Amino acid sequence: MRLLRPAPLLASFVLLAAMALPAPAVAAELAIPPVHYQQRTLPNGLQVLSVEDHGSPNVAVQMWYHVGSKDDPKGRSGFAHLFEHLMFKSTRHMHAEQMDRLTEDVGGANNASTGDDVTNYFEVVPANHLQTLLWAEAERLSSLNVDEPNFQSERAVVEEEYRQSVLANPYGKLFNAIDPNSYTVHPYRRPTIGSIEDLEAATLPDVIDFHRTFYRPDNATLIVAGDFDPKQLDAWVDQYFGWIPKPATPIPQVTATEPKRRKNRRVTVTADTAPLPAVALSWLIPPASDSADTIALQVAAALLARGDASRLYQALVYRHQVARQVDAEADVRVGPGLFLAYAILASGHAPEEAEKLLHEEIIWLATQPISAEELERAKTLLLTDELKQRQTAQGLAFALGQAALIGGDVARVNTDLTALQKVTAKDVHRVLQKYVTGGRYVTIDYLPAAKASQPASGEHAK
Numbered sequence: 001m002r003l004l005r006p007a008p009l010l011a012s013f014v015l016l017a018a019m020a021l022p023a024p025a026v027a028a029e030l031a032i033p034p035v036h037y038q039q040r041t042l043p044n045g046l047q048v049l050s051v052e053d054h055g056s057p058n059v060a061v062q063m064w065y066h067v068g069s070k071d072d073p074k075g076r077s078g079f080a081h082l083f084e085h086l087m088f089k090s091t092r093h094m095h096a097e098q099m100d101r102l103t104e105d106v107g108g109a110n111n112a113s114t115g116d117d118v119t120n121y122f123e124v125v126p127a128n129h130l131q132t133l134l135w136a137e138a139e140r141l142s143s144l145n146v147d148e149p150n151f152q153s154e155r156a157v158v159e160e161e162y163r164q165s166v167l168a169n170p171y172g173k174l175f176n177a178i179d180p181n182s183y184t185v186h187p188y189r190r191p192t193i194g195s196i197e198d199l200e201a202a203t204l205p206d207v208i209d210f211h212r213t214f215y216r217p218d219n220a221t222l223i224v225a226g227d228f229d230p231k232q233l234d235a236w237v238d239q240y241f242g243w244i245p246k247p248a249t250p251i252p253q254v255t256a257t258e259p260k261r262r263k264n265r266r267v268t269v270t271a272d273t274a275p276l277p278a279v280a281l282s283w284l285i286p287p288a289s290d291s292a293d294t295i296a297l298q299v300a301a302a303l304l305a306r307g308d309a310s311r312l313y314q315a316l317v318y319r320h321q322v323a324r325q326v327d328a329e330a331d332v333r334v335g336p337g338l339f340l341a342y343a344i345l346a347s348g349h350a351p352e353e354a355e356k357l358l359h360e361e362i363i364w365l366a367t368q369p370i371s372a373e374e375l376e377r378a379k380t381l382l383l384t385d386e387l388k389q390r391q392t393a394q395g396l397a398f399a400l401g402q403a404a405l406i407g408g409d410v411a412r413v414n415t416d417l418t419a420l421q422k423v424t425a426k427d428v429h430r431v432l433q434k435y436v437t438g439g440r441y442v443t444i445d446y447l448p449a450a451k452a453s454q455p456a457s458g459e460h461a462k
Helices: 008-019 079-086 098-106 127-143 148-168 172-182 196-201 204-214 230-241 291-305 311-319 351-367 372-389 393-406 410-414 416-422 425-436
Strands: 037-041 047-052 058-065 109-114 119-126 220-226 265-271 278-285 323-331 337-345 442-448
Touching: 037 410, 047 230, 047 393, 058 127, 058 393, 079 109, 079 119, 079 148, 079 204, 098 109, 098 119, 098 127, 119 127, 119 393, 127 220, 127 230, 148 172, 148 196, 148 204, 172 265, 172 278, 172 337, 172 442, 220 230, 220 393, 278 291, 278 351, 278 425, 291 311, 291 323, 291 337, 291 351, 291 372, 291 416, 291 425, 311 323, 311 337, 311 351, 337 351, 351 425, 351 442, 372 393, 372 416, 372 425, 393 410, 410 416
Parallel strands: 047 220, 265 442
Antiparallel strands: 037 047, 058 119, 058 220, 109 119, 278 337, 278 442, 323 337
16 A cells, blocks of 8 residues: 655654654544646657656656566466666666666666566656666667567576565565465466476567557556656656557557455465475455455554564563564455565564464454554554655555556555545454455465474475
């Protein structure tokens, strides 16, 4: 969930008020000025969102492509992730890695990320370099060199990233196993990072076809936030992006529907690198467009696991000392999302101990009274995160992108924060009972390979 950014002077007051402790029994709702964004769509289909803000002499430029790992071709997982890397290679008029020179060499920065639903590229530079960045993003969209040398080099980079983040990371295989075991039909079951086997099976024609299919103006959103002149921005956008043709072919859409779970499932994953066992639980939740439920689920996750005072930390780490680390999250997506809870165990404890306590705390939260102070603390933590992030042009641009592409409506940048403040204890009870305690779940037992080879009673070997 992304919320809205207040005016600079009011923001300081709001943040101080929000972080003041202890929280009142019933906090007054904060009236935060709306984000005044502009939006338009070019004839070729490119969506343009912008927010003028002269609070600092910087400008953020972001390109969000409406393609993520859910759009990877069958048997070719990792393609969306691969293009996150390929887009930094050469174009018709730019050398490889020149985006670094256009940003870092002038005191700015750039990066990119791939998700289940989107791939975004983002830069922040001094405002007088806006024109150059718009040209560069249009160049990457229209003239990327998708050739064999670039494909081979970036495929190797992605494969090495997989080895480091999944195979070498002590708990990488656990988190990489959540999506494949949580979905049965929906392409969300393919991990975003991909797999070495699928990447090795790919060919250059496969890559060219993926690029031609999804990297097009009518499948992209340009977001500009910060210190700029709106009329000049419109002129530059028309100049650099307006000529790019809109393909005649339709954009493929994911139509798969994830079926309702009929029973609980349990799987075991082993890893040579894991020093201690872990356990993870997942439940299906509705798409981000169902804001009334998904925002309440995010509050529920904060109540469970946000900070040392949270319920899971107090129960599993502090009182019972069965876990070293705990967390919970409402992973909201364009399609069906996941409510997650996990624990990395303390030495001498087994996954079933932590699983039992996780269920107990979630059921207790779903059924028993929640104090006004505890609820306000959780909402204040979420609210403060949003307000702090939106003090930068980059954070404000992300808020627009999240609202437009994940939430489904850019106007949510001005409504989600209000909805967050209105979440009640009854709302938390309702959504947990509907989707979590009243739903079926998947349990992933994560075991060090040595322990998995000698399963104790009740454990599940791989």
